[in-house]
Amino acid sequence: MRKLLFDFFPIIIFFVIYKMYDIFTATFALIIATAIQLGYELIRYRKVSMMHIITFVLVLILGGATIYFHDEALIKWKVTIVNWLFGAIFIFSTYLMKKPIIQRLMEENIDLPYPIWKRLNNIWGLFFFFLGAINLVVAYYFSTNFWVDFKLFGMLGITLVFVIFQGIYLARHIDHKK
Missing domain, CATH: 1.20.58 (Methane Monooxygenase Hydroxylase; Chain G, domain 1)
Structure with missing residues (x-):
């Protein structure tokens, strides 16, 4: 916490x-x-x-x-740029690094087959691209007040739902015999 x-x-x-x-x-x-x-x-x-x-x-x-x-548009773009940058880093790491970033972050806690690590890493990359895109939609089609609320609560909520779905997906691939 x-x-x-x-x-x-x-x-x-x-x-x-x-x-x-x-x-x-x-x-x-x-x-x-x-x-x-x-x-x-x-x-x-x-x-x-x-x-x-x-x-x-x-x-x-x-x-x-x-x-x-x-x-104010410039600070709104920061959210998108950060998310798109992380999305690109995650996806490129799948193909350019020995281990995808998500595997480096989580491998001490869970054991998965390499193809699942790659898929999970790419899913996170796409998720970051999605967050960046949805931020632009909210930034340009809604009020600044709504954007500020969405930036804190909406993006946190979307991320929480994504992590729950990730957990459900991972549960199918984790070796429970250990």
């Missing part, structure tokens, strides 16, 4: 500040919160996850541009 709160810390700060002020103040708070998250991770663990580095760089660039140009 602590890890989940740590990962969602910047998003929660963004959400709260947006509800109190506006998207530009919330974007500035997001930049600060992401920097704090990165600093804490570096001090606490002496290393920073690639996901947090990529997120921070995009928050800094697109968040800074959002504030500078006073254009």
Whole structure:
């Protein structure tokens, strides 16, 4: 639970500040919160996850541009770019790395045949592309207020449903004899 709160810390700060002020103040708070998250991770663990580095760089660039140009579309694109980037990394890892990323992340906890790891990795890649696309639909066809709510609650809900379906899929392939 602590890890989940740590990962969602910047998003929660963004959400709260947006509800109190506006998207530009919330974007500035997001930049600060992401920097704090990165600093804490570096001090606490002496290393920073690639996901947090990529997120921070995009928050800094697109968040800074959002504030500078006073254009909220730029911060909305950050969500899509991050998701599409992770989608591409997952799919490319299936074919360019010895082990797919999902296998590296989960193999200590579960044992699966290699073809299932590959399929699962590609499913995650496609899921990230889907999240990026749905973010653009919400960003361009709904209000900013709706987008902010969707960014926190909608994407979390979609991800939770996806993980449940992943669990059902994996249950068929896990060796229960161990």
